[in-house]
Amino acid sequence: MTGFATLLRKEFLEQWRTLRLPVIGAVFFLIGLGSPLLARFTPELVKSLGGGQIQIVIPPPTTPDAVDQLIKNVSQFGILVAVLLAMGSVATEKERGTAALILTKPAGRGAFLVSKLVAIAGTLLIATVLAAAAAWFYTVVLFEALPVAGFAASAVLQWLGLVVFAAITFLGSTLTRSALAAAGIGVVALIVVGILSAFPSVAPYLPVGLGAPARALALGQPAGDIAGPLLANVGLIAAALGLSWLSFRRQEL
Amino acid sequence: MTVVAFGAAPAPATEPAITTRGLTKRFGSVIALDALDLDVPKGSIFGLLGPNGAGKTTTIRILTGLARATAGSAQVAGVDVADDRPEVRRRMGYLDQDPRFYGWMKGRELLELVGRLAGLRGEALRGRVAASLRRTGLGDAGERRIGTYSGGMRQRLGIAQAVLHEPELLILDEPVSSLDPEGRRDLLALIEGLRGSATVVVSTHVLADVERICDRVAILDRGRLVTEGPLADLLAAHARPMFELVPAPGQDAAAAALVERLRGAEWEKGVDVAAGTIRVTVTDAAAAAREILPLVVSSGVVLVSFEQARPTLEDVFLELVGPAAADEIDGRGFLRPREAGDR
Numbered sequence: 001m002t003g004f005a006t007l008l009r010k011e012f013l014e015q016w017r018t019l020r021l022p023v024i025g026a027v028f029f030l031i032g033l034g035s036p037l038l039a040r041f042t043p044e045l046v047k048s049l050g051g052g053q054i055q056i057v058i059p060p061p062t063t064p065d066a067v068d069q070l071i072k073n074v075s076q077f078g079i080l081v082a083v084l085l086a087m088g089s090v091a092t093e094k095e096r097g098t099a100a101l102i103l104t105k106p107a108g109r110g111a112f113l114v115s116k117l118v119a120i121a122g123t124l125l126i127a128t129v130l131a132a133a134a135a136w137f138y139t140v141v142l143f144e145a146l147p148v149a150g151f152a153a154s155a156v157l158q159w160l161g162l163v164v165f166a167a168i169t170f171l172g173s174t175l176t177r178s179a180l181a182a183a184g185i186g187v188v189a190l191i192v193v194g195i196l197s198a199f200p201s202v203a204p205y206l207p208v209g210l211g212a213p214a215r216a217l218a219l220g221q222p223a224g225d226i227a228g229p230l231l232a233n234v235g236l237i238a239a240a241l242g243l244s245w246l247s248f249r250r251q252e253l
Numbered sequence: 254m255t256v257v258a259f260g261a262a263p264a265p266a267t268e269p270a271i272t273t274r275g276l277t278k279r280f281g282s283v284i285a286l287d288a289l290d291l292d293v294p295k296g297s298i299f300g301l302l303g304p305n306g307a308g309k310t311t312t313i314r315i316l317t318g319l320a321r322a323t324a325g326s327a328q329v330a331g332v333d334v335a336d337d338r339p340e341v342r343r344r345m346g347y348l349d350q351d352p353r354f355y356g357w358m359k360g361r362e363l364l365e366l367v368g369r370l371a372g373l374r375g376e377a378l379r380g381r382v383a384a385s386l387r388r389t390g391l392g393d394a395g396e397r398r399i400g401t402y403s404g405g406m407r408q409r410l411g412i413a414q415a416v417l418h419e420p421e422l423l424i425l426d427e428p429v430s431s432l433d434p435e436g437r438r439d440l441l442a443l444i445e446g447l448r449g450s451a452t453v454v455v456s457t458h459v460l461a462d463v464e465r466i467c468d469r470v471a472i473l474d475r476g477r478l479v480t481e482g483p484l485a486d487l488l489a490a491h492a493r494p495m496f497e498l499v500p501a502p503g504q505d506a507a508a509a510a511l512v513e514r515l516r517g518a519e520w521e522k523g524v525d526v527a528a529g530t531i532r533v534t535v536t537d538a539a540a541a542a543r544e545i546l547p548l549v550v551s552s553g554v555v556l557v558s559f560e561q562a563r564p565t566l567e568d569v570f571l572e573l574v575g576p577a578a579a580d581e582i583d584g585r586g587f588l589r590p591r592e593a594g595d596r
Contacts, residue, residue: 002339006369017357097353101414104317104347105370106339249337252320 003107004115011119021123024081028127031077032134035070040142063143067218070135071158071211074128078162082124083186086169088179089116090248095177100253109249117170117241121163128159147220154218157226160233161207165189167240174244205232268331270295270422270452271316275325278311278476285311287476288325293469295421296449300467300484301456302566304574307473309456310350313426316454317347329422343371346420350427350456352411356400360391360410363399364417371418385413390439404431412440416447423453429462441466460566470566474574484566491569494538495562496545498531501555511552518544532562 015021043058090113093099102112132155139146165186172185197203204212205228213223271293278286286308293299301309314320315327318337327334332341354363364382373381386395389409394402402410408431415423425444429437444453444466457463463470464484471481480487500508508531515524515533520541523534535541542561549556 106343
């Protein structure tokens with residue numbers, strides 16, 4: 001892992017300087033703010049769209065609606081962001097020749113890869129925390145107070161699910177020299193996960209399976225045994241990173 | 254192809270900075286490097302020459318860990334490069350023929366990144382970065398984003414990052430390709446300044462630069478080593494004796510008659526006339542030296558200058574690599590730049 005700290009610093013500087021971190025952070029913050037708002041005012045919006053011509057019966061909004069809205073929005077937008085962040089991380093550096101610049105210096109290939117994935121995960125973590133903080137605040141204002149610890153734990157589970165998609169796309173970025181091909185691998189992973197989630201015995205161990213315990217934790221309810229799903233998702237990330245390294249360590253640049 | 258040994262250079266007293274043995278690289282059916290055996294002595298300024306596709310860049314890419322050899326071995330400071338050890342790269346500086354950088358980064362930040370990877374910290378790092386920027390003429394551009402740099406400025410930055418940590422081995426792949434005359438002069442001065450304190454390997458298509466700075470050269474052709482050794486010995490061993498005569502202006506008829514008489518001489522191997530200069534290649538330099546001036550006098554030609562031409566590396570290159578290599582040399586004596594994808 002020679003050079004890891006230096007390369008991680010460079011990766012975060014790049015995330016900041018290329019505006020990825022501030023833009024993604026700001027968008028997630030707005031998603032966090034908007035989710036409870038959407039949950040709170042959707043019934044009124046729908047009623048107003050009806051124009052009084054038709055009778056629409058909508059149950060009054062509740063705190064779980066706000067949490068559901070947040071988890072859905074973070075999941076949908078977050079997966080897209082995770083794929084976008086990871087798709088060019090290695091492939092573009094190989095294509096542009098900057099990977100060769102770094103790897104002719106005293107930097108290990110493992111450090112090169114890990115620093116990139118950690119920086120992507122860090123950006124996603126900051127964004128998810130911002131979304132969670134904003135959502136918690138507006139949920140408290142519009143609905144009721146929720147446990148901070150539970151909300152934070154929920155955010156960590158949502159983040160972990162996003163990092164799995166980032167890691168799989170990252171593997172694609174390492175295997176190919178094309179960011180688009182890497183994105184394709186990320187999208188295929190998303191489809192495969194969608195298919196596998198139809199199997200009840202497998203679904204809890206997939207990134208999407210983290211949604212249910214994340215919801216429970218945010219609402220201050222028991223999340224059940226989440227050790228297995230946690231380990232499975234961490235294992236997926238580790239496997240993607242390991243395969244990336246196995247491929248990258250022998251690649252010509 | 255036979256490797257031509259020349260000179261009586263003593264064996265290096267210490268282990269070579271670079272050693273390759275049977276180094277081979279294939280791209281499918283194409284052999285880019287064919288069992289290359291090479292020793293680069295420590296402290297030498299070593300020129301790596303050859304026409305396009307000779308295997309120079311492939312050799313350098315293997316030495317720097319960017320490519321893997323198909324067979325054979327390459328060692329830098331006694332360590333096999335296949336081990337891919339960062340410690341080896343800590344002792345090495347490398348400038349790519351087309352250096353690429355992060356466009357969002359400032360020049361100073363790039364050098365700080367490279368310096369940190371090399372283990373420099375604090376005041377030592379800041380001092381080296383500032384000195385390197387000044388030394389390469391980028392003192393005023395350090396706070397600018399690299400994306401705004403010209404090609405020449407990127408080349409200078411490439412040089413700055415290669416020498417920042419004062420490596421004991423510096424590998425430069427066509428380092429003057431994007432430099433203006435001033436930048437080229439500065440770079441050559443910088444390389445000359447490293448003589449004795451570092452080993453420098455230079456792959457370049459500017460033969461005049463090789464003659465000026467290198468003390469040893471290797472010529473590759475189609476992936477194989479044609480010759481290797483001290484430059485002076487190479488010139489002495491391979492250059493054909495030549496004489497240059499410059500007649501005073503306004504003697505066209507007399508000069509033409511002189512050319513005809515020179516072409517009839519026993520020792521004559523070739524006579525070329527270009528830009529008012531008569532260039533005579535001879536088989537027996539001693540005989541020619543005795544007889545040329547009497548021929549000039551008897552032809553009634555007044556000369557502005559007469560000298561035994563110093564054989565050039567270009568002559569040697571053409572002799573060793575063959576007539577096909579003539580197409581690789583432009584009118585300035587430069588090997589033509591490689592095409593994209595050339596290895």
